[in-house]
Amino acid sequence: MDERNAVDVGDADALRALASSCRPVVIRKHCSHWPAVAAAARGTDAAMAYLAQYDAGLTAEYFSAPASLAGRYHYGAGISGFNFLREVIAVRDALARISANALSERETGYMGSLPTEAHFPGFAVDNPSMLLDGHVRPRLWVGNRSTVACHYDSYDNLACVVAGRRRFTLYPPEAIGDLYIGPIDHTLSGQPVSMVAGVAEDTDAYPRFAAARAKAIDVELYPGDALYLPKLWWHQVEALDSINILVNYWWDGFSAGPDSPYAALLLAMIAIAERPASERAAWRAYFDHYVFRVDGHPLAHLPEEKHGVLGPLAQGNYGRIRTLVMRMLRGS
Template sequence: MMASIEAFQGPAASITIDDFAGCDRPLVIRGLVRDWPIVELARESDTAFARRLSELDNGTPVDTLLIPPGEDGLVGYNADLSGFNYEHHRVSLKQGLQRLAQYSREHSTAGLAIQSALISACLPGFVEQHDVSFLPPHIQPRLWLGNRVVTPAHFDEYYNIACVVCGRREFTVFPPEQVKNLYVGPLDFAPTGAAISMARLDRPDDPRFPKLREALKHAQQAVLEPGDAIYIPPLWWHHVASLERLNALVNYWWKPIMQGVPATHSARGFLLHGLLSMRGLSPAEKAAWRHLLDYYLFDSAHPAAHIPEDKRGILGPLTPELAEQLKQLVLKQL
């Protein structure tokens, strides 16, 4: 039996954003947004929930995936990995909700997923009544809405709090080191924008993915009800299954301000540049570079502690001015 994701200890009202600074494991936060008006409507009925979203919708097109019957609602690749198993459309939230209602009436097994819709752009009146009080206002919420769809295991490089507002969602999470057992697809060609696992969690005996069983030994799982939330640290793999005919989730992504400098640059660029510059090196060179990277980036000791503070150059405190200098140096290297 899979282990449960740990729950936040203490009342949800006592949480601050500092509780997540450096938190290295996922946490379930029961009832974090149970008092949101939209959650109360969802508890009343799917119809009441959908009607209120339609009233708030201003018609802005949002990214919508249509998954044909026979795919089990799984967002993924087609059979030969030449494309994806869905059609991509840009429609309004109201149109998406109308399609979901049609699927429900027809008992269709087709999947529909509205993904990462910026709420301030499509539901301008939503934020006034629905916010997470401990998150600063510049952290913009996004809406994920659909029927019984499954997003395979993937990771984000941001801190993430995801709040279930309608239906139920099952989260299965894996620590970052399980990347070696998850059979990740192409980094630059992924159905969700983020690279995904190609192994289905409900098919652990698939002979193409023999190491998946090892990954599942390290997995944790939780089902979230309307009003519940989950915190997911950066680079933790998470597989998300929507369990009802109508499901909705609001999430918040952010990066902390480090040493006074907003973390606006993507660490994913570091990975891509590493593929470009190091993949072709000899094993001895790779080993040597691993020592350098450990020393300058990953070890806890300060690599410039022996250098006078005013002579540390790009190894000094990361001020906005130094961040810009580093950016220009990287651009020159490219």
């Protein structure tokens, strides 16, 4: 696991270089200078009071579970339901419940993915990341001890620990077949999750999981530390202390337009996934040639001015290809 100090990764260009490698990197003390981290170091009351001063008075989704579950949020019996409750309450009430839980431990709770711009205006200005410009808006996660099920994100992620320790268990994208992924349209909170990672010890029922576990990277972060996590890396996140606060940034530094790779994946599912195996293999060859370009640019043998729509996307070809696709989808 690559580890760096904040001084080694000092600007947006350095972060772009990290993203190009598609490998996770721990950045120690990246946000140790934040006032929020200093407040959290003074204790639970100071940490929650610091957040409360930015509270915009909005509501948010609050997740809770009995203390007996030790904060392990997942499916319930089978996959028809979940083992936690969710409700929409005022942010200030959620902060109060999280604080009370830290003392009584009758339940665990958390709020996640709250845009600071809306829910805690001014927080990002007072606690900035030197790696990202103001166009990437941070989100706030606040809660008690919890284990967020192993999932992936389709954006690059910079996760900054403000309070409490965080343990990330990371699996590379190629481990997907060994993680026994659940449904993509009935999820805990948006993304599909592993049905086995961090949950099941029955390796006989999940024989391929051993191969995934052999590739796992375990990382523990402390207040002030950050983790750069590339898109599509699977990660289980454990908040280890009675109060935990994390700020994260999601962005896609290599997007050529508004269309996401995930949309292309879904379209391929309906266009290709149930065709005969031999035909799928043929399409794989075309994807490798035109999309993944395992042997370089598909028209490298021609002059660049003859590349047509396979020329650089930034030279108008993004819009030209998109127009072709939209016409096909409309059946025209």
